[in-house]
Amino acid sequence: MDLVKELDRKDPAGLGCELHGFAWGLYPICRSITGEGIRKTLAAIGNVIPLELVDVPTGTPVFDWSVPKEWNIRDAFIKSPAGERVVDFQKLNLHVVNYSTPVHAIMPLSELKAHLFTLPEHPDWVPYRTSYYKEDWGFCLSHNQMLALPDGEYEVSIDSTLSEGHLTYGECYLPGRSADEVLISCHACHPSLANDGLSGLTVATFLARFLSDLDLRYSYRFLFVPGTIGAITWLARNQEATERIRHGLVLTCVGDPGGFHYKKSRQGSAEIDRAASHVLRHCGEAAEILEFSPYGYDERQYCSPGFNLAVGCLMRSVWGTFTEYHTSADNLEFVRPQQLAGTLRVCVGILDVLENNRRYRNLNPYCEPQLGRRGLYCSTGGEVIPEDVNARLWVLNLSDGEHTLLDIAERSGAPFRLIRDAAEALSQAGLLAPVADEREEASVSDFGT
Numbered sequence: 059m060d061l062v063k064e065l066d067r068k069d070p071a072g073l074g075c076e077l078h079g080f081a082w083g084l085y086p087i088c089r090s091i092t093g094e095g096i097r098k099t100l101a102a103i104g105n106v107i108p109l110e111l112v113d114v115p116t117g118t119p120v121f122d123w124s125v126p127k128e129w130n131i132r133d134a135f136i137k138s139p140a141g142e143r144v145v146d147f148q149k150l151n152l153h154v155v156n157y158s159t160p161v162h163a164i165m166p167l168s169e170l171k172a173h174l175f176t177l178p179e180h181p182d183w184v185p186y187r188t189s190y191y192k193e194d195w196g197f198c199l200s201h202n203q204m205l206a207l208p209d210g211e212y213e214v215s216i217d218s219t220l221s222e223g224h225l226t227y228g229e230c231y232l233p234g235r236s237a238d239e240v241l242i243s244c245h246a247c248h249p250s251l252a253n254d255g256l257s258g259l260t261v262a263t264f265l266a267r268f269l270s271d272l273d274l275r276y277s278y279r280f281l282f283v284p285g286t287i288g289a290i291t292w293l294a295r296n297q298e299a300t301e302r303i304r305h306g307l308v309l310t311c312v313g314d315p316g317g318f319h320y321k322k323s324r325q326g327s328a329e330i331d332r333a334a335s336h337v338l339r340h341c342g343e344a345a346e347i348l349e350f351s352p353y354g355y356d357e358r359q360y361c362s363p364g365f366n367l368a369v370g371c372l373m374r375s376v377w378g379t380f381t382e383y384h385t386s387a388d389n390l391e392f393v394r395p396q397q398l399a400g401t402l403r404v405c406v407g408i409l410d411v412l413e414n415n416r417r418y419r420n421l422n423p424y425c426e427p428q429l430g431r432r433g434l435y436c437s438t439g440g441e442v443i444p445e446d447v448n449a450r451l452w453v454l455n456l457s458d459g460e461h462t463l464l465d466i467a468e469r470s471g472a473p474f475r476l477i478r479d480a481a482e483a484l485s486q487a488g489l490l491a492p493v494a495d496e497r498e499e500a501s502v503s504d505f506g507t
């Protein structure tokens with residue numbers, strides 16, 4: 059099945075708007091690594107795709123970590139000496155340092171300033187700050203807002219709770235013909251940040267919806283987890299199941315106007331690394347391939363040496379390199395419908411390679427078979443050989459049972475789609491036969507879900 063062709067049957071402009079609209083609905087929610095915000099977000103994802111929510115109690119040991127206390131917040135503000143809410147959580151949830159402990163106090167500006175965070179280099183933006191693992195409280199505001207605060211006594215209030223509860227993550231499993239899995243993971247813990255957070259979970263949600271009614275080779279597991287601790291928690295609870303993961307992608311920062319970046323897995327030349335690099339080379343947009351490094355998103359956990367899974371990370375602009383990163387300017391104007399739809403299409407292209415990448419054997423290996431008599435050699439195209447005929451010659455030449463279709467695509471310079479179509483036409487003409495994988499794919503019924 060040609061997954062990209064299936065996707066292209068849908069109206070791309072409409073799809074982009076649908077994705078952006080979904081992100082729009084989730085933007086105001088105050089998410090964190092635990093609490094009602096992430097649960098509300100997962101519930102909204104669960105309205106689009108079948109999603110199982112898993113609650114893991116505070117204190118549960120997960121490898122070298124333990125599940126933190128659950129954080130919830132209802133309201134927060136700073137009131138000026140004149141009684142005015144000069145910093146208001148209700149207007150923007152970034153105003154509160156995420157995971158702030160509760161506080162209600164009156165204090166002079168000089169004392170309050172120790173708890174205020176601003177971005178002097180972007181004086182109108184509000185920074186995003188967290189304090190997950192150190193109990194503290196604070197407010198984020200624009201630098202200009204802070205400069206305008208008069209001296210005097212301020213009332214500060216953070217109506218939050220930090221107590222025993224749960225860490226919640228969401229899991230969507232789509233069974234395919236094989237029990238071997240493709241993992242798609244994204245973080246769902248950032249509050250009102252559109253590119254670093256909402257873009258990844260939006261594309262993942264709609265990718266799962268797109269795949270859910272297709273007949274697929276692989277089984278797919280989508281994880282919507284709080285960053286770092288969520289991936290660690292999932293891995294700790296599913297250590298054995300990771301043996302079924304053949305390929306994986308972390309999706310993040312995929313809605314901004316920047317070109318694509320793919321960060322390779324720790325393995326470096328895994329099939330997912332080659333598939334992603336190949337698709338990006340032919341996607342028609344600027345794209346760069348990055349080597350693995352042990353910092354970044356949850357690929358850090360999936361690629362830790364004990365697991366060493368073939369999981370790469372697909373981004374547009376790389377975290378930390380765009381000025382809007384972790385600020386109020388990472389909003390829904392920064393993330394665009396067209397870019398979200400374009401990322402979805404690239405993801406589908408990568409999965410199309412994984413779904414269709416196989417080895418074949420040329421059944422007529424002594425000299426070229428006569429393609430013309432089989433309607434496979436159209437010679438009316440002039441001097442230059444048509445690309446589909448050229449692709450057939452490449453497939454015939456390299457189908458010795460050793461080369462995969464992706465190997466052939468890379469060596470010929472042709473896009474995978476052309477090579478795959480050539481293999482299909484040659485198989486139908488009886489010139490090519492698929493070779494069984496050396497590693498037999500176990501069927502779903504051998505494992506259950």
Ligand SMILES: [Zn+2]
Pocket residue numbers: 248254384
């Ligand atoms: Zn972030």
